[in-house]
Each structure stands twice: as C-alpha cells, then as structure tokens.
Amino acid sequence: MEIFAAGAGSLRFARGYAAVEALDFAGIAWRGNIGREERENLMQFREDKISGNRLSVLGFGCMRFPRNFGVIDMQKTENLVMEAIRGGVNYFDTAYIYPGSEETLGSILEKNRVRDRVYIAAKLPLVICHGPGDFDRFFNKELERLRTGYVDYYLMHMITGGDLWKKFQSWGIEGWLAEKKKAGQIRRVGFSFHGSRDEFIRVLDMYDWEFVQIQYNYSDENFQAGITGLRKAAAKGLPVIIMEPLLGGKLARGLPREAEETFKRANPALSPAAWAFRWVWNQQEATVVLSGMNEGRQLKENLAAAETALPGCVGPEEAEVYRRVLGIFNRSYRIRCTGCNYCMPCPQNVNIPGCFAAYNSSFAMGFIQGMQQYVTSTAPTSERMSGPGLCVKCGKCEKHCPQHIPIIRSLETVRNRMEPVWMRWAIALIRFTLGKTRPS
Ligand code: SF4
Numbered sequence: 001m002e003i004f005a006a007g008a009g010s011l012r013f014a015r016g017y018a019a020v021e022a023l024d025f026a027g028i029a030w031r032g033n034i035g036r037e038e039r040e041n042l043m044q045f046r047e048d049k050i051s052g053n054r055l056s057v058l059g060f061g062c063m064r065f066p067r068n069f070g071v072i073d074m075q076k077t078e079n080l081v082m083e084a085i086r087g088g089v090n091y092f093d094t095a096y097i098y099p100g101s102e103e104t105l106g107s108i109l110e111k112n113r114v115r116d117r118v119y120i121a122a123k124l125p126l127v128i129c130h131g132p133g134d135f136d137r138f139f140n141k142e143l144e145r146l147r148t149g150y151v152d153y154y155l156m157h158m159i160t161g162g163d164l165w166k167k168f169q170s171w172g173i174e175g176w177l178a179e180k181k182k183a184g185q186i187r188r189v190g191f192s193f194h195g196s197r198d199e200f201i202r203v204l205d206m207y208d209w210e211f212v213q214i215q216y217n218y219s220d221e222n223f224q225a226g227i228t229g230l231r232k233a234a235a236k237g238l239p240v241i242i243m244e245p246l247l248g249g250k251l252a253r254g255l256p257r258e259a260e261e262t263f264k265r266a267n268p269a270l271s272p273a274a275w276a277f278r279w280v281w282n283q284q285e286a287t288v289v290l291s292g293m294n295e296g297r298q299l300k301e302n303l304a305a306a307e308t309a310l311p312g313c314v315g316p317e318e319a320e321v322y323r324r325v326l327g328i329f330n331r332s333y334r335i336r337c338t339g340c341n342y343c344m345p346c347p348q349n350v351n352i353p354g355c356f357a358a359y360n361s362s363f364a365m366g367f368i369q370g371m372q373q374y375v376t377s378t379a380p381t382s383e384r385m386s387g388p389g390l391c392v393k394c395g396k397c398e399k400h401c402p403q404h405i406p407i408i409r410s411l412e413t414v415r416n417r418m419e420p421v422w423m424r425w426a427i428a429l430i431r432f433t434l435g436k437t438r439p440s
C-alpha cells in the first residue's frame with residue numbers, strides 16, 4: 001500500500017491542493033490566508049491501487065448529517081462538507097436508505113461546483129430489492145438525488161453472506177453491473193459487509209470486487225470480517241473502507257470513566273476518538289476510515305488526527321493502553337448495538353437503540369445515570385411510551401440488524417434490569433393517575 005502523507009511529495013500535493021482550494025472557495029467560507037491553508041491541508045492519502053485514485057484516509061460518513069428537530073440542517077451541513085473538502089477529505093459515503101442524505105450531499109456538491117473534486121460512494125439497498133427491476137429503479141433515483149451522472153464507488157449494501165449474493169446473482173445483478181460500468185455510470189463495484197469472517201472470505205471470491213467496506217475498530221478486531229478479513233481483502237489488492245471506527249460513537253463518548261482516564265493518563269493530548277482512529281490508521285491495510293461527523297469540532301479533531309496517524313504509529317506501550325481500555329469497555333458494553341437505527345421504526349413504537357444505549361450506560365456510567373437515560377428514551381409516563389414492554393415479538397427488527405443482535409431476547413434482558421417490579425408498579429400508578437393508556 002502506497003502512503004501519501006506528510007512527506008515531501010504529499011506536502012507538495014497538499015500545498016497545490018490548498019492553493020487551488022483557497023482560490024476556488026474564497027467567499028464561501030474563507031478561513032484565512034493561503035499560508036494557513038497550507039499548514040492545515042496535510043491530509044494523508046492512501047492509494048486505491050486498482051483505479052490509481054488517491055483517497056483521503058478520513059472519509060465523510062453522510063448518515064449522521066446534523067439535524068434540527070429531525071430535519072437535516074442544510075446550512076450547517078454545507079459548512080461541514082465544504083470545510084471537510086478544504087481539509088482534504090475527498091471520499092463521501094452515502095446510501096439510498098439514509099434519510100435525506102443523498103439529496104443533501106448532491107445539492108451541496110452541485111451548488112459549490114465540487115462534484116469532480118470528490119469521490120461519491122453510494123449503495124444499492126439490497127434489503128428492499130424485490131426483483132431485478134428494482135436495480136434500475138433505485139440506482140436512477142440515487143443519480144437523481146445526488147445530481148450526478150455517475151457514482152465513483154458503488155456498494156452492494158449490507159451483504160451478510162454468500163447465499164445472499166447468490167440470490168442476486170440469480171437475478172442477473174452481475175450483468176446489470178457490467179452494463180452500468182460500460183455506460184460509465186458506475187466506476188467501481190464493492191460491497192459493505194455485516195456477517196461472519198468465513199462468509200466474508202467466501203463473498204470476496206464470488207465476484208470481481210474492486211473494493212470492500214467492513215466494520216472495524218479496536219473493539220471489533222475479531223468481530224465480523226475482523227482483522228483476518230481486512231488482511232485477506234488487502235492481499236487481493238482491494239482498497240478497504242472502514243465503517244464504525246468509533247462503534248457508533250461508543251468509543252468516543254460512551255466509554256466508562258475509568259477507560260477515559262486510562263487514555264488520558266497515557267496521552268492527555270488525544271481524545272478517545274483520536275485514540276480509536278489511530279488504532280485503525282496504524283494498519284496500512286485500512287484505506288479510508290469513515291466518520292459520521294456532525295459538528296465542526298469533530299471534523300477539526302479528526303482532520304488533526306488524520307495528519308499524524310501513519311501506519312506503525314502505535315508502539316508496544318500504546319498497544320498495552322488499548323488492551324487495558326478494551327478490558328474496561330467490554331465489562332460495560334453488554335449489548336453490541338451501534339445505534340444505526342436500521343431496526344427502526346418498530347410497529348409497536350419500541351425505542352430499540354434507546355433501550356440498549358441506556359442499558360449499556362447503566363454499566364458504563366452507573367445505574368442512576370443509565371436509569372435517567374432509560375426514562376428519557378422510553379417515556380414511560382407519556383402518551384407515546386416506547387419501552388421494551390410494548391414488544392409483541394413480531395421479529396421485524398431482527399431481520400434488519402447488521403450486528404445480528406437477538407433483539408427480542410435482549411429487550412427482555414433490558415426490561416428485567418431497568419424496570420424492576422417496584423418501578424413497573426410506580427409507572428402503572430402514575431399512568432393511572434394521569435389517565436394515560438398504552439398506545440394501540
Ligand atoms: S420484535 Fe418487538 S421490538 Fe422488534 S419490531 Fe417487533 S414489536 Fe418491535
């Protein structure tokens with residue numbers, strides 16, 4: 001893997017880039033003089049050897065654009081996206097099923113005339129494809145939303161194993177992809193994966209993939225594709241895009257205090273998020289690490305981390321720190337929910353990720369804090385309560401969970417801990433007094 005980092009060559013590249021950016025974006029969100037841009041644009045790039053593209057090691061995950069009352073905040077998102085591009089980020093990952101994401105990204109890139117400065121990764125939503133006719137239907141919609149004539153990196157979204165890919169092969173997906181590639185509408189084909197390591201290796205050999213996307217972080221080194229999958233894919237010359245480097249934010253904001261302090265004692269200058277990113281970038285097989293940034297502060301911090309975390313940056317002492325933190329983290333992270341929301345909405349209005357987050361917090365932050373979070377997430381005394389007791393075990397949610405969590409069983413575990421008998425009585429009494437009934 002060839003690395004473009006803060007060496008002479010990359011510095012020259014970054015400076016050239018910065019100068020162009022400074023001219024092109026003047027007046028949109030000017031940050032200072034060119035000298036300052038030069039200093040800040042030291043993005044590290046890693047090569048996609050199949051296409052020759054130089055991809056920024058920090059990619060923008062567009063699933064969690066900033067929102068106001070549930071609606072994407074356009075101005076804030078535009079500022080973030082443009083600031084990321086000026087910082088050197090050139091890989092943007094979106095998907096058909098991320099609400100509002102493709103439209104927002106497409107309109108920002110068009111408005112600022114930067115479509116050809118970035119690589120767009122989009123995804124065919126296999127989970128809602130009911131026949132071969134859906135391939136064109138979803139893909140054309142994606143092009144329309146993204147306001148573009150082509151997608152640089154197109155993923156088969158959420159493959160869980162070889163049998164799933166076989167089903168799509170029988171629907172003629174390989175022929176369809178070949179046509180789209182010939183027409184120049186899809187540049188490179190890959191898949192995102194949530195299944196076992198063995199299935200990942202099986203899927204790798206089932207098609208002439210040009211890149212892959214896997215979940216990977218210091219807590220998931222041996223989970224799903226894991227380090228074995230990462231190395232197998234890299235050995236085939238494939239760029240590997242990393243998702244969930246912060247495990248849905250758990251490794252940034254959800255660490256137990258003891259774990260945070262362990263990191264701080266080892267290096268007070270690095271945040272838990274920076275520690276998590278460094279762990280991934282330390283491995284040269286990881287090409288791009290996606291981060292779902294929704295605040296300027298996060299972006300700034302991630303850009304700074306991306307400059308310095310080169311392969312081999314983690315020495316034996318740091319490795320020992322990760323080992324200690326992981327031991328602490330695993331004691332509190334009982335249900336491996338990343339908060340992706342793929343299981344939602346629940347027809348009974350159960351706030352599945354909220355229940356799991358509160359349950360985990362009750363171990364990480366202490367029972368009282370976890371309980372506060374639980375009451376906020378499940379609104380037990382309101383008209384629209386959303387606690388685990390509402391579950392009717394229909395199983396709809398479990399089919400969509402990329403982490404393969406036994407949701408129904410786990411909700412019972414949550415209820416047993418977070419709703420002890422005395423609390424159930426107290427809630428029933430309050431609801432009776434307020435005249436509230438369960439939602440139908
Ligand atoms: S199994 Fe329970 S939590 Fe899952 S969708 Fe059905 S009612 Fe909702």
Ligand code: SF4
Pocket residue numbers: 336337338339340341342343344352353356400401402403404405407
């Ligand atoms: S339960 Fe599964 S699908 Fe639902 S938010 Fe958690 S990880 Fe995502």
